[in-house]
Amino acid sequence: MAVALILVLVAIGSVVFHLVSPWWWTPIASNWRYIDNTIIITFWITGAVFVAVVLFMAYCIYRFRHQSGRQAHYEPENKRLEWWLTVVTGLGVAAMLAPGLFVWRQFITVPDDATDIEVFGQQWQWSFRLPGADGRLATSDTRLISPDNPLGLNKEDPKSHDDVVIEGGELHLPVGKPVKALLRSADVLHNFYVPEFRAKMDLVPGQISYIWFTPTRTGEYEILCAELCGVGHPQMRGKVIVQEASDYQAWLQDQASRSFARLAPASN
Known part of the structure:
Protein backbone atom coordinates (compact mmCIF):
# COMPACT_ATOMS: atom_id res chain seq x y z
CA MET A 1 0.00 0.00 0.00
CA ALA A 2 2.82 2.39 0.89
CA VAL A 3 4.61 1.80 -2.44
CA ALA A 4 1.38 2.29 -4.41
CA LEU A 5 0.70 5.55 -2.56
CA ILE A 6 4.23 6.80 -3.25
CA LEU A 7 3.81 6.13 -6.97
CA VAL A 8 0.52 8.06 -7.03
CA LEU A 9 2.18 10.99 -5.26
CA VAL A 10 5.08 10.89 -7.78
CA ALA A 11 2.62 11.12 -10.68
CA ILE A 12 0.62 13.95 -9.11
CA GLY A 13 3.76 15.79 -7.95
CA SER A 14 5.32 15.63 -11.42
CA VAL A 15 2.25 17.21 -13.02
CA VAL A 16 2.00 19.94 -10.36
CA PHE A 17 5.73 20.70 -10.59
CA HIS A 18 5.46 21.04 -14.37
CA LEU A 19 2.53 23.46 -14.10
CA VAL A 20 4.02 25.73 -11.42
CA SER A 21 7.72 25.35 -12.22
CA PRO A 22 9.69 28.63 -12.38
CA TRP A 23 12.22 26.99 -14.73
CA TRP A 24 10.64 27.71 -18.10
CA TRP A 25 12.06 28.86 -21.40
CA THR A 26 12.89 32.50 -22.04
CA PRO A 27 10.34 34.68 -23.90
CA ILE A 28 10.64 34.02 -27.62
CA ALA A 29 12.04 36.72 -29.91
CA SER A 30 11.90 35.07 -33.35
CA ASN A 31 9.48 33.38 -35.73
CA TRP A 32 10.15 29.91 -34.31
CA ARG A 33 7.10 29.66 -32.04
CA TYR A 34 6.49 26.41 -33.97
CA ILE A 35 9.37 24.90 -31.99
CA ASP A 36 7.74 25.91 -28.70
CA ASN A 37 4.46 24.38 -29.84
CA THR A 38 6.21 21.14 -30.82
CA ILE A 39 7.88 20.90 -27.41
CA ILE A 40 4.55 21.50 -25.66
CA ILE A 41 2.87 18.76 -27.73
CA THR A 42 5.72 16.38 -26.85
CA PHE A 43 5.38 17.28 -23.16
CA TRP A 44 1.66 16.52 -23.18
CA ILE A 45 2.08 13.17 -24.93
CA THR A 46 5.05 11.96 -22.88
CA GLY A 47 3.51 13.38 -19.70
CA ALA A 48 0.24 11.55 -20.27
CA VAL A 49 2.09 8.30 -20.93
CA PHE A 50 4.26 8.79 -17.83
CA VAL A 51 1.24 9.42 -15.58
CA ALA A 52 -0.67 6.49 -17.07
CA VAL A 53 2.24 4.08 -16.63
CA VAL A 54 2.97 5.17 -13.05
CA LEU A 55 -0.71 4.98 -12.03
CA PHE A 56 -1.01 1.58 -13.70
CA MET A 57 2.00 0.37 -11.72
CA ALA A 58 0.42 1.68 -8.51
CA TYR A 59 -2.82 -0.12 -9.33
CA CYS A 60 -1.01 -3.39 -10.08
CA ILE A 61 1.02 -3.19 -6.85
CA TYR A 62 -2.14 -2.65 -4.82
CA ARG A 63 -4.46 -4.98 -6.76
CA PHE A 64 -2.06 -7.90 -6.92
CA ARG A 65 -0.37 -7.47 -3.57
CA HIS A 66 0.62 -10.53 -1.59
CA GLN A 67 -2.22 -12.24 0.19
CA SER A 68 -2.20 -15.50 2.04
CA GLY A 69 -3.33 -18.37 -0.19
CA ARG A 70 -3.23 -16.36 -3.44
CA GLN A 71 -1.29 -17.89 -6.34
CA ALA A 72 0.07 -16.07 -9.40
CA HIS A 73 -1.52 -16.79 -12.78
CA TYR A 74 1.07 -17.77 -15.40
CA GLU A 75 0.33 -16.38 -18.87
CA PRO A 76 3.35 -16.54 -21.22
CA GLU A 77 1.80 -14.38 -23.96
CA ASN A 78 -1.28 -12.38 -24.84
CA LYS A 79 -1.70 -11.65 -28.56
CA ARG A 80 -4.51 -9.17 -28.04
CA LEU A 81 -2.53 -7.17 -25.48
CA GLU A 82 0.56 -7.21 -27.71
CA TRP A 83 -1.42 -5.80 -30.64
CA TRP A 84 -2.95 -3.08 -28.49
CA LEU A 85 0.44 -2.08 -27.10
CA THR A 86 1.99 -2.05 -30.59
CA VAL A 87 -0.79 0.10 -32.08
CA VAL A 88 -0.95 2.56 -29.18
CA THR A 89 2.85 2.91 -29.03
CA GLY A 90 3.05 3.43 -32.78
CA LEU A 91 0.34 6.10 -32.72
CA GLY A 92 2.07 7.84 -29.81
CA VAL A 93 5.44 7.92 -31.57
CA ALA A 94 3.81 9.18 -34.79
CA ALA A 95 2.00 11.91 -32.84
CA MET A 96 5.33 13.11 -31.45
CA LEU A 97 7.25 12.89 -34.73
CA ALA A 98 4.68 14.40 -37.11
CA PRO A 99 4.77 18.00 -35.76
CA GLY A 100 8.56 17.88 -35.68
CA LEU A 101 8.74 16.87 -39.36
CA PHE A 102 6.56 19.82 -40.38
CA VAL A 103 8.65 22.21 -38.31
CA TRP A 104 11.90 20.73 -39.67
CA ARG A 105 10.71 21.37 -43.22
CA GLN A 106 10.14 25.01 -42.32
CA PHE A 107 13.46 25.11 -40.49
CA ILE A 108 15.46 24.17 -43.60
CA THR A 109 13.38 26.12 -46.16
CA VAL A 110 14.96 29.58 -46.32
CA PRO A 111 12.79 32.48 -47.59
CA ASP A 112 13.91 34.03 -50.87
CA ASP A 113 14.26 37.46 -49.27
CA ALA A 114 16.53 36.29 -46.43
Missing part, protein backbone atom coordinates in the same frame (compact mmCIF):
# COMPACT_ATOMS: atom_id res chain seq x y z
CA THR A 115 19.83 38.18 -46.01
CA ASP A 116 23.00 36.07 -45.83
CA ILE A 117 25.30 36.67 -42.89
CA GLU A 118 28.16 34.59 -41.54
CA VAL A 119 28.78 33.36 -38.00
CA PHE A 120 32.35 32.23 -37.40
CA GLY A 121 33.31 30.20 -34.33
CA GLN A 122 36.76 29.46 -32.96
CA GLN A 123 38.21 28.69 -29.55
CA TRP A 124 36.79 30.65 -27.80
CA GLN A 125 35.07 33.59 -29.45
CA TRP A 126 32.41 34.48 -32.00
CA SER A 127 33.08 36.57 -35.10
CA PHE A 128 30.66 37.75 -37.76
CA ARG A 129 30.57 38.87 -41.38
CA LEU A 130 27.86 40.99 -42.97
CA PRO A 131 27.35 41.86 -46.63
CA GLY A 132 28.38 45.33 -47.73
CA ALA A 133 26.76 47.61 -50.29
CA ASP A 134 26.51 44.82 -52.88
CA GLY A 135 24.37 42.75 -50.47
CA ARG A 136 26.41 39.59 -51.12
CA LEU A 137 29.03 37.68 -49.15
CA ALA A 138 32.31 36.64 -50.71
CA THR A 139 33.61 33.08 -50.70
CA SER A 140 35.94 32.00 -47.91
CA ASP A 141 38.19 29.17 -46.81
CA THR A 142 39.69 28.40 -43.39
CA ARG A 143 43.03 27.71 -45.13
CA LEU A 144 43.20 31.43 -45.98
CA ILE A 145 43.05 32.54 -42.34
CA SER A 146 45.88 34.89 -41.38
CA PRO A 147 46.40 37.82 -38.97
CA ASP A 148 45.05 40.30 -41.56
CA ASN A 149 42.37 37.89 -42.76
CA PRO A 150 40.84 36.42 -39.56
CA LEU A 151 37.85 34.82 -41.29
CA GLY A 152 39.70 33.44 -44.31
CA LEU A 153 38.01 35.51 -47.03
CA ASN A 154 38.97 34.93 -50.65
CA LYS A 155 40.92 38.05 -51.63
CA GLU A 156 40.45 37.23 -55.30
CA ASP A 157 36.67 37.46 -54.97
CA PRO A 158 35.60 41.06 -55.77
CA LYS A 159 32.61 40.69 -53.46
CA SER A 160 35.00 40.49 -50.48
CA HIS A 161 36.07 44.15 -50.60
CA ASP A 162 32.96 45.56 -48.92
CA ASP A 163 32.18 42.65 -46.58
CA VAL A 164 31.94 43.88 -42.99
CA VAL A 165 34.12 41.82 -40.62
CA ILE A 166 33.33 41.95 -36.91
CA GLU A 167 35.90 39.99 -34.95
CA GLY A 168 34.87 39.09 -31.41
CA GLY A 169 32.18 41.78 -31.34
CA GLU A 170 28.44 42.17 -31.42
CA LEU A 171 26.10 40.96 -34.13
CA HIS A 172 23.52 43.58 -35.09
CA LEU A 173 20.35 42.59 -36.96
CA PRO A 174 17.24 44.47 -38.13
CA VAL A 175 13.92 43.46 -36.60
CA GLY A 176 11.35 41.78 -38.83
CA LYS A 177 13.83 40.79 -41.57
CA PRO A 178 14.62 37.11 -42.25
CA VAL A 179 18.28 36.18 -41.89
CA LYS A 180 20.18 33.14 -43.15
CA ALA A 181 23.20 32.55 -40.93
CA LEU A 182 26.04 30.61 -42.58
CA LEU A 183 27.96 28.81 -39.85
CA ARG A 184 31.69 28.02 -40.02
CA SER A 185 34.25 26.75 -37.53
CA ALA A 186 38.00 27.29 -37.59
CA ASP A 187 38.96 24.46 -35.26
CA VAL A 188 36.50 22.19 -33.41
CA LEU A 189 32.80 21.57 -33.15
CA HIS A 190 30.81 24.57 -31.86
CA ASN A 191 27.08 25.32 -31.69
CA PHE A 192 25.42 28.69 -32.33
CA TYR A 193 22.54 29.14 -29.89
CA VAL A 194 20.43 32.14 -28.90
CA PRO A 195 17.82 30.88 -26.39
CA GLU A 196 15.30 33.60 -27.29
CA PHE A 197 15.50 32.68 -31.00
CA ARG A 198 14.96 28.94 -30.32
CA ALA A 199 17.12 28.19 -33.38
CA LYS A 200 20.45 26.42 -32.91
CA MET A 201 22.85 24.56 -35.17
CA ASP A 202 26.31 22.99 -35.06
CA LEU A 203 29.37 24.60 -36.63
CA VAL A 204 31.28 21.67 -38.14
CA PRO A 205 34.94 22.09 -39.18
CA GLY A 206 35.29 21.76 -42.94
CA GLN A 207 31.57 22.35 -43.60
CA ILE A 208 29.21 25.29 -43.93
CA SER A 209 25.94 24.69 -42.09
CA TYR A 210 23.13 27.19 -41.78
CA ILE A 211 20.02 28.25 -39.91
CA TRP A 212 17.49 30.95 -40.68
CA PHE A 213 15.24 33.01 -38.46
CA THR A 214 13.38 36.30 -38.32
CA PRO A 215 13.99 38.47 -35.22
CA THR A 216 10.62 39.68 -33.98
CA ARG A 217 11.57 41.74 -30.93
CA THR A 218 14.21 44.42 -30.45
CA GLY A 219 16.69 44.03 -27.63
CA GLU A 220 19.99 42.42 -26.65
CA TYR A 221 20.30 38.64 -26.52
CA GLU A 222 23.18 36.42 -25.46
CA ILE A 223 24.86 34.08 -27.91
CA LEU A 224 25.97 30.80 -26.37
CA CYS A 225 28.07 27.89 -27.58
CA ALA A 226 25.92 24.82 -26.92
CA GLU A 227 28.63 22.26 -27.76
CA LEU A 228 31.55 21.44 -25.47
CA CYS A 229 34.55 22.88 -27.32
CA GLY A 230 37.38 22.90 -24.81
CA VAL A 231 38.42 24.45 -21.50
CA GLY A 232 37.19 27.91 -22.54
CA HIS A 233 33.74 26.71 -23.55
CA PRO A 234 31.83 28.48 -20.72
CA GLN A 235 33.38 31.81 -21.74
CA MET A 236 32.47 31.48 -25.44
CA ARG A 237 29.68 34.01 -25.40
CA GLY A 238 28.59 36.84 -27.65
CA LYS A 239 25.75 39.27 -28.11
CA VAL A 240 23.18 39.85 -30.81
CA ILE A 241 21.44 43.23 -30.86
CA VAL A 242 18.14 43.45 -32.74
CA GLN A 243 17.32 47.00 -33.84
CA GLU A 244 14.73 48.93 -35.78
CA ALA A 245 15.59 49.17 -39.48
CA SER A 246 16.69 52.83 -39.28
CA ASP A 247 18.96 52.19 -36.28
CA TYR A 248 20.45 49.14 -37.94
CA GLN A 249 21.24 51.05 -41.15
CA ALA A 250 22.88 53.82 -39.13
CA TRP A 251 25.00 51.23 -37.30
CA LEU A 252 25.92 49.53 -40.58
CA GLN A 253 27.08 52.85 -42.06
CA ASP A 254 29.42 53.28 -39.09
CA GLN A 255 31.02 49.91 -39.85
CA ALA A 256 32.66 51.11 -43.08
CA SER A 257 36.03 51.04 -41.30
CA ARG A 258 35.52 47.32 -40.70
CA SER A 259 35.24 46.42 -44.38
CA PHE A 260 37.60 43.68 -45.50
CA ALA A 261 39.31 46.04 -47.99
CA ARG A 262 40.39 48.27 -45.09
CA LEU A 263 41.43 45.39 -42.86
CA ALA A 264 43.51 43.76 -45.61
CA PRO A 265 44.76 46.46 -48.02
CA ALA A 266 46.70 43.83 -49.93
CA SER A 267 43.40 42.47 -51.20
CA ASN A 268 43.09 45.56 -53.42
